[in-house]
Amino acid sequence: MFDQSKTYYFVTPVLPYTPDGTIDERQYRSLLRTFLQDIYIDAGMALIANPEAGEVFYLDRAEKRRVVEIAVEEAAGRVPVFAGVIDTTTAGTVAVAQDAAAAGADGLFVMPPIGALDVSSSWNADAYPEVFTDMLHAITASVDLPMIVHPTSSPTPGYGIGIPARATRTITEAIPQIVGWKMTYNYDGYRTLTRTLRGLDRPVKILGAAAVYFHENLATGAFDGTATGSWNYAREAMFEHIQAWNRGDLDAAQKIWNGGLAQLQEYVYADYSRLHIRYKIACWLRGLISSPDMRAPLPRPKQDEVHTLARLLTDTGLSVIDDDAVSSYLHASTAA
Template sequence: MAKNDAMKWDRIYTAVVVPYKEGSFEVDYDAYRKLIRYFLQPKFIDAGGGIIVNPEAGEIFYLTYEEKKKIVEIAVQEVAGKVPLFAGAIDVTTEGIVRDAITAKELGVDGIFFIPPMGSGDVTYAWNPDKYPEIWIDIFKAIDKAVNLPIIVHPTTSVSFYGVGLPVGATLKVCQAVPNIVGWKMTYSYQGWKIIAEALRTLDHHVGILAAAADLFHVALLNEHFDGTVNGALCYGMEPMIDHIQAWKKNDLLKARKIWNSGLSTLNDFVYNDYARLHIRYKIGAWLRGFVPEPFMRPPQPKPFPEEIKEMQHCLKTLGLEVISDPQIKKVLATL
């Protein structure tokens, strides 16, 4: 893939959460459609937005094949080419992962969002990516052979010096083996992000550095280790996040710093201070903004804590973002 072709996938991708009907864990497809439409407003499109459905933030590990398929169908219908659309693919077998990818391509997505394999320790917590990179590479090649679409990578692995992302040696091997990889999500600590970003810049083809942890956006933009995002925080903080990114792109440091220090940094610091609570906080934020009916994820994923709801409500209001009414919030708090 030519460099210019790959760079067109450098976008502000939102990782879309999945809404459930009130009082149940049945996917609320009407609410999902409305959430997709929210990201099709001019502010998001004009900023270079993109959409990823069925990401980890969208609880892909806990959705059935039919639910994943329906979500992609809705997204394709609503997006209709307005922004790039990628879809996650995951199953307990490579065959199942490829089936997800083929289905997504047939429905009309622009690319595939690679989710790390799940299952035995051999391919998860005990896996040594530097020693056995073929575990991932074989999956990538199977997807690539089946669909030949651009791929964005969600490179989470066991916790290490790098944070929760694939180490640099394996990262380069994967990118060299699969030229259709166009974006790499920065699921890393600051040190890991810097090392991986600098390594990606040495490749002979472009792989976009796609920011993940929003608490690191300010410094990543400063260091030019930021080509776009893959981020679930956009499901509740899109407006100030876009303004902050745009200010940096215009080299308006004073504006960028003002936005960052007027509540955006505080919100991000809270959301990202505990990765075991990250996705439930995405869901809380989306609910507080009125984008999903309730702030719950399918068990065994965690429930929200009352103090998380109250803190995020405070942070969002500090940023001047509209949130749902106090009675609506109290109704949920009474169930916790």
């Protein structure tokens, strides 16, 4: 199903829960269907089941598999479905990858190892790329599917929260299954990684992640598609903005970007410790899920975030739920 020659706009969906904290399959299907309309399918929309925005780190193995099964069922072969694979051990990550393949995923969404500080907050990717490549080799020995990399690593001034350029080259050269690189970087890091990826001897898609940079990324051509959670709340405006750029209509692109979309994205991405809760609050405010609650220890919404996002969504021309529904949730949340 996946075609490396095509442009794909991968969405990383949030994951709704029932009041008792289990996955709400009905709402998840409904959310996926908002991205599976013909207009979006024709443009190249695609799905990533079990992304970070979908709280993959807090799902057990059975839940991860079920999420992939639902996404594959809803996609029904119309769009590619990549599946996030992660566990605290390499063996566990391989098992999750096997589950994803068995569930019908078209590709894998891979993340660097998690757990001990040796492989997470203190990992020096340039010096020790094998921390990641060893795990990727173990996956590919068992499951040979195309991979998109979610390259989060220790924050640095030059790159933000992405794997540095030298390590990126080493990893992509070692793992030919890598077909896309999610651009988690700050603006300067994005430019550096663009040159690195463009200099490889095979195509690896530059997939925009931080939607706050999309206007500039599109202007410079450093944009081969997306892998972002911003589709959860700003689907219509983002789609129109990208389509305007694709047809060379700069006036329309600027009008959309400066008509509220830039300010909305600037707020969402202003604090990375609140990024995924803001995705989910905004998705809830759009009426696409019934609650913005996440699994602890992920944070709870703040009243100021709810009100600010409601205002920014409205200013962008996007519909939101009514004030009574917002007040009811905030009252219940405060009482809890």
